[in-house]
Amino acid sequence: MTLVLGIESSCDETAAALVTGDRRILAQAIASQEAEHAPYGGVVPEIAARAHAERLAPLVEKVLREADVTLADCDAIAATAGPGLIGGVMVGLVTAKALAMASDTPLLAINHLEGHALSPRLADSTLAFPYALLLVSGGHCQILRVAGVGQYQRLATTIDDALGEAFDKTAKILGLGYPGGPAVERLAMQGDAAAVDLPRPMKGSKEPHFSFAGLKSAVLRAKEAQGSRGFSYSDADIAASFQQAALDCILDRTRKALKAMQPVTALVVAGGVAANQTIRSGLEQLAREHGLAFTAPPLALCTDNAAMIAWAGIERLREGFSADPLDLQARPRWPLDPDAEAVRGAGVKA
Numbered sequence: 001m002t003l004v005l006g007i008e009s010s011c012d013e014t015a016a017a018l019v020t021g022d023r024r025i026l027a028q029a030i031a032s033q034e035a036e037h038a039p040y041g042g043v044v045p046e047i048a049a050r051a052h053a054e055r056l057a058p059l060v061e062k063v064l065r066e067a068d069v070t071l072a073d074c075d076a077i078a079a080t081a082g083p084g085l086i087g088g089v090m091v092g093l094v095t096a097k098a099l100a101m102a103s104d105t106p107l108l109a110i111n112h113l114e115g116h117a118l119s120p121r122l123a124d125s126t127l128a129f130p131y132a133l134l135l136v137s138g139g140h141c142q143i144l145r146v147a148g149v150g151q152y153q154r155l156a157t158t159i160d161d162a163l164g165e166a167f168d169k170t171a172k173i174l175g176l177g178y179p180g181g182p183a184v185e186r187l188a189m190q191g192d193a194a195a196v197d198l199p200r201p202m203k204g205s206k207e208p209h210f211s212f213a214g215l216k217s218a219v220l221r222a223k224e225a226q227g228s229r230g231f232s233y234s235d236a237d238i239a240a241s242f243q244q245a246a247l248d249c250i251l252d253r254t255r256k257a258l259k260a261m262q263p264v265t266a267l268v269v270a271g272g273v274a275a276n277q278t279i280r281s282g283l284e285q286l287a288r289e290h291g292l293a294f295t296a297p298p299l300a301l302c303t304d305n306a307a308m309i310a311w312a313g314i315e316r317l318r319e320g321f322s323a324d325p326l327d328l329q330a331r332p333r334w335p336l337d338p339d340a341e342a343v344r345g346a347g348v349k350a
Contacts, residue, residue, distance in 0.1 A: 002317060003069065005077045005099075006310025007060070009052040009092030010084025010112045011138070012036075012043045015306035016059040018067045018074075021314050023122055025307050027066035031055040034179060041172045049087030056095050071103035076323065078313025081109035082331030083139070089330040097326050106323035108313040112304075113336050116270040117146055118315050119308035120295045127295050132264045134254055134283065137271035138164030141210045143257040144336060145264060149319045154337035155257045156208035163246060164273050166212040170219050170242050174235050184239050185276050191236030193244035196222050200248050208257040209343055215245055247282045254283070258290055266293040275302040 002021030009015070017028035033051050037043050064070060071077070079096030082089050093109065100107040116135055121127050130147040141163045143156040161169075164181060171180025176187065198218045201211040219242050225231045226238070233241075258267070267287040273279060274296050287294035301308055 002075050002314055003073055004108070004310040004313040004317070005060070005063070005071070005074045006110075006306035006308070006313065007056065007077070007079040007092045007096050008112070008115070008304055008306040008309045009056060009088045010080045010082070011088060011304055012048050012051075013304040014052045014055040014059060015304065016056070016063045017306035017310050018063050018069065019122070019307050019310035019314060021318075023125060023311075026069070027063035028305065028307050029059045029062045029066075030305060031059060038178045041178050042168060043085070045085045045087055048085055049091055052088045052091040056091060060095070060099070071099060071105055074103070074105055076106045076108050076313050076317060077103075078108040078110050078309050080112045080115065080309055081324075081328065082112065082334040084112055084332065086330060086332040089332070093328075093330045101326060107326060107328075108316060108321075109324040109328050110309050110312045110316075111334050111336060112309075113140060113142075113334070114150075114152075115308040115312045117144065117152065117336065118149070118312050119270055119297045119301045120268050121315070122308065122311040123297050123301060124295050127268070127293075128265050130262070130264050131266040131268050131295070132254075132258060132261055132292070134250070134267070134269045134274075135271050136163045136250070136269065136273035136279075138162060138168065140271065141212070142336075143208060143254060145261050146268075149315045150321070152336040154335070154340040155261060156210065156253060157340075157343055158210040158212065159202075159343055160211050160213040161216065163210070163212055163250070164271070166216050166242075166246065167273065169216045170239065173220050173223050174239060181273060181276065184243065185278065187236050188240040188243045188278070189236075191234060191238070191240030193240040195233040195237035196241035198222065198241050198245040200245055200252070203249055203252045205256075208253050208260065210249065210253055212246070212249070215242070215249070243276075243278055247279055250279060251282055251286055254286060264292065266295050268295045270297055270302065272303045275299050
């Protein structure tokens with residue numbers, strides 16, 4: 001039975017996990033950095049890197065002990081090698097290199113986005129290639145056709161900000177703290193989604209791309225106008241209206257991309273924003289409209305975690321990908337589809 005140790009440290013979650021080829025998570029541990037970053041309303045890269053350096057080794061020891069295995073029992077050590085905050089990525093990758101060298105175990109350098117892209121297959125053994133993937137997180141917002149391991153065709157991306165970033169900024173504007181996504185979702189449950197007139201950027205555009213910078217700015221203007229004549233809505237109304245606007249954009253853009261996509265078996269959503277139940281429900285309905293199965297990972301596999309990195313390593317081993325050299329460098333930018341056409345305004349975020 002294939003056994004892989006996964007390490008994840010691309011942002012503000014330090015994580016380690018042991019996963020088997022038959023989709024069992026033998027052990028996993030995640031150390032959150034919410035308390036460290038909360039005073040700043042977002043992730044501070046230097047603080048994140050130091051926290052990863054302090055916490056990763058004990059987490060690896062913990063999962064090995066809980067699973068009652070050693071590094072020698074592992075078929076490979078898979079670690080996020082990018083994209084992400086470069087300091088944190090380096091901590092995880094250097095740790096994995098040291099463990100691989102000490103135990104004479106193959107190293108697998110994993111694209112963090114590939115971890116998200118393949119994570120639904122860890123939870124759902126029936127999910128077959130090819131499938132349409134909406135990847136929505138704090139740093140990325142893309143639609144891809146996943147034809148197989150290492151085979152990704154990007155059909156859409158954000159031309160400015162990712163949706164998770166828009167959720168976090170909305171939370172900051174409303175004084176909800178960090179992390180913002182879950183806080184906005186909870187507050188939105190108490191509000192009227194039609195109370196605040198917010199824009200739907202790119203909706204109806206011939207291109208399937210996303211844009212959320214204008215929506216963030218509109219939320220700020222709505223908050224500034226709150227309480228003045230004719231603007232009696234609550235913070236909950238702003239949260240609900242923002243969430244509905246974001247969903248409308250996602251559905252419109254995904255619908256456009258599906259029309260341009262070659263046949264797929266399912267519509268899949270992954271990434272941190274995939275934990276939002278309103279967005280999940282809307283996408284499930286969209287999948288039914290197109291006669292597609294709908295798959296979303298369990299909530300524990302939506303946010304950054306090491307189990308998805310280990311699983312991506314297992315998928316790559318099965319497909320015959322070779323181990324990576326120990327002198328491989330961490331990558332702050334690493335597109336899943338390097339051949340995708342450049343998108344106006346997207347810059348390095350594409």
